[in-house]
Amino acid sequence: xxxxxxxxxxxxxxxxxxxxxxxxxxxxxxxxxxxxxxxxxxxxxxxxxxxxxxxxxxxxxxxxxxxxxxxxxxxxxxxxxxxxxxxxxxxxxxxxxxxxxxxxxxxxxxxxxxxxxxxx
Numbered sequence: 001x002x003x004x005x006x007x008x009x010x011x012x013x014x015x016x017x018x019x020x021x022x023x024x025x026x027x028x029x030x031x032x033x034x035x036x037x038x039x040x041x042x043x044x045x046x047x048x049x050x051x052x053x054x055x056x057x058x059x060x061x062x063x064x065x066x067x068x069x070x071x072x073x074x075x076x077x078x079x080x081x082x083x084x085x086x087x088x089x090x091x092x093x094x095x096x097x098x099x100x101x102x103x104x105x106x107x108x109x110x111x112x113x114x115x116x117x118x119x120x
Contacts, residue, residue, distance in 0.1 A: 008036040011045040013053055016062055025060040026053055030082075037078065046086055050114055059114050063088055066098060067106040074101045080108065088112040 009032035016025040028049065032042050053061070065079045084090075088110035096104040 008033040009041050009045060011042075011049045013049060013058070013061075016060075024058055025062060026058045027062045027064065029063070030079075042082055043086065054114050061088070061112040061114065063110045063112075065108045065110060066100075067093070067108045068103075072103070074103070075105060080110075083110045083112075086112065 011030045013026040013028045016022050016027050063083050068075050091111045092109040094107045097107045098105045
């Protein structure tokens, strides 16, 4: 019998900057299928990612989150809430910097410092 595998989410990290001073900083990104949100999948994925990043010497994480004051059919405040729940702190808010779905959105940057406790 064949097993059917469905990918319901993914997470990844990239270099924040190519400059040497930022060697210990990475940007993170996460996507979870709408039907599978709020089931702990995102938390599990981030914990695994954080552990691997910590092993590579990364201690600063940055996450860019699209934001709109009033939620719409394309964008809710879920990502913002998720990152705060994961221990991220808002460090910047850039106004009308991104356009998608023919709408302008803000970008909020969140930061998290990794500790040994974050990587269990």
